[in-house]
Amino acid sequence: MTMENGFIQHALHAQEQDSTQESIKVQVKNLNLFYGEKQALNSINMDIYTKKITALIGPSGCGKSTFLRCINRMNDLVQSCLVEGYIGVDGHDIYDKEIDVVAVRKRVGMVFQQPNPFPKSIYENIAYAPIMHDIVKKGKECDELVERALRGANLWDEVKDKLKDPGTALSGGQQQRLCIARAIAVEPDVILMDEPTSALDPISTEKIENLMLDLKKNYTIIIVTHNMQQAARIADYTAFFHMGNLIEYSDAKTLFVNPKEKKTEDYITGRFG
């Protein structure tokens, strides 16, 4: 094995932290996804565990982002997209006809690649959705929620004096943490992150990674990343996607140190991708 030592260290480190009982949060069974005629995901089966960080890695166009977007039905917005199969959150089918997509997305929040705060104040960025969801009333209750969310995203100390300032005036890394604060303010169970640090500098990236490690105490996090070191640093479980197939899925240590599949090994050692 000629893996970089750093990888192993990170993976081992991530493994050590893992001591809680493992229960399944999101269950994916036989998921197929089509963009028109083209099949983008081929019968994916995957169990995602509660209060763990699961990283999805793979080369561009492998379907990892598409898969992520299935978990809160963001693909419903794409007209030509057809999803078949079962995705359950706590055993409830999110593609059930009886279920409102808005309710699914309240339970399964999302953070995007580009920080995308609303063009409103920092306070309003966080307060808007909870008020719309009737989680809090305007006023003191709402102020507390905003503070809680900002503290949860390790942003409170930086912005507590300028809550009225526009969210777009913050730096890129702060904006992304604002987006994370906004996501946790609606009290989801699962947070999906689609390459949340790829637009950020290394220092901001480190802050977000530390934040994710904090967040996993309360939330189940699924992250798509291009950065394998990042996956190794923070993930408890890692899934490798290639050409719409889930090639390998196991705890991060096994996947990075001792991959079963040749393709996985080729990818993580940089032979393609």
Place this chain on the structure above:
Amino acid sequence: MPNDKNYFYIPQIKKRNQKATLFKATTLLAIIFSISFLIFFLVDIVRAGYPAFTQTYIQMDVAINEEVVENPYSALKGKNLKIASRAWLRDLPNMIKENPSWMNTTQTLWVLANSEVDQYVKGKESRTHERERAYVDELRAEGKIERKFNTIFMTTGDSKIPENSGIYASIVGTVLTIIVTMVIAFPIGVMTAIYLEEFAPDNRWTQVVEVNINNLAAIPSILFGLLGLAIFINFFGVPRSSPLVGGMTLALMCLPVIIVSSKAALKSVPSSIRQAGFGLGLTKWQIVRDHVLPLAMPGIMTGSIISIAHALGETAPLIIVGMIAFVPDAATSFTDASTVLPAQIFTWAGMPEKAYLERTAAGIMVLLVVLLSLNAVAVYLRRKFERKW
């Protein structure tokens, strides 16, 4: 030292630079050309129009008695009657009613001159007779002729007597018409744009609708007048010549432009904002209302106000729905017969009397002021909404 001069030498450089200079000069010439036309137009209009803002008054002795109340024309005699305005004389009994103390006295009053005398005093071509000209010159030498600010022009409606005609009624008509246009076209246009841009599925049917809206924006405006005549007047029986029917007709004309510009404004809002909303479990309407619309508002405002300003200067469709009619009184409601500024200008431009010519130019000046203030409002609103974000 080697000869470094040739180190940065490119064979064609001089020619290329010349071409660039020539191109720059051509573009500069184009803008100078259009600016000079604009200046020429403005100077010409102001030169022709500004005399309309003053009107000639003549100091005369007017004998007031019972007979004058019955027949006001008997108040003046001979040359004085020839140079006075008939409109002023017709109004004399009212003045007497307001000033009962005048009865059976001779008052020295500033009498409004008729338009031909007014034109002569202003040094323009006039149809006044030689004898009257001599008399006017004589009065002027005595200081009995004065040009005062033309309050009549700013406070009355159209009249068959030039010195008694004013722009006020058509300003009122224009304001009422534009209110109707805005109230109808803005919400319908913006809502249509929101539906097409945010909610409509992308299929053959919506594509056909969009292509048709784009084409409607380029249709000759007079056709909208025919449509207004056929639908609003003949089918729904809306009163002819009224600001209501005029406003609705102009609203039809504005709609395509408002829809197209609002759609463009909505499209320019980054989709990441919508994604963010969906990711938080917001409904489409919450996202559009609170996050997309505020960002698109400056663009929507600009497009709408430009289109409404365009409607403000529109004459052709209003002629068809009867707003060209002779309407002396200002409208007091949306269903009263009324005229509008461009139609009034059009009517005056066709009149034979010289006094109407300067009123035409003055009317254009008023229309320009209204348009410029509307544009100023547009700029202000855009700034205001932009400053927010």
